[in-house]
Amino acid sequence: MAKRQLPMVQKLSCRQKNEIGKWTKLAAEKIGLDVCNINITNHSNRATAVSHLPKSGLDEQKIIKITGHASTSSLAPYLEIDTEHHEQIIKKMRLQEKESNTVVSATNELQAKASSNSTYNYNKCTFIFNSDSSK
Known part of the structure; x- marks a missing residue:
């Protein structure tokens, strides 16, 4: 049986990942962030998602499935409680x-x-x- 893929999740080529990075920086500029002094990358999106997902009630196992982390221990740096x-x-x-x-x-x-x-x-x-x- 073929793996069912979520409609919003797709594998991206390196070129597409760079596009996402550009969109992220552009969005950060539009909301007034100083992108010259703050390093905004694709990872910024992932880090933000990982830090907010537990607040919505998701457990660590579901978070690693969504984010693609290898283990729950790799989530630790993102899960500091604000x-x-x-x-x-x-x-x-x-x-x-x-x-x-x-x-x-x-x-x-x-x-x-x-x-x-x-x-x-x-x-x-x-x-x-x-x-x-x-x-």
């Missing part, structure tokens, strides 16, 4: 901790109620359940 992403992770963890504490509080409250005497009335009959074995 300040904004770090803050998002901290907020998410704090929210989960807050939700967890709310559940624990509700559980403790229910357990406290269950450990006290419980009285139930059914058809004029009273049943008292005492959870304390010493009484």
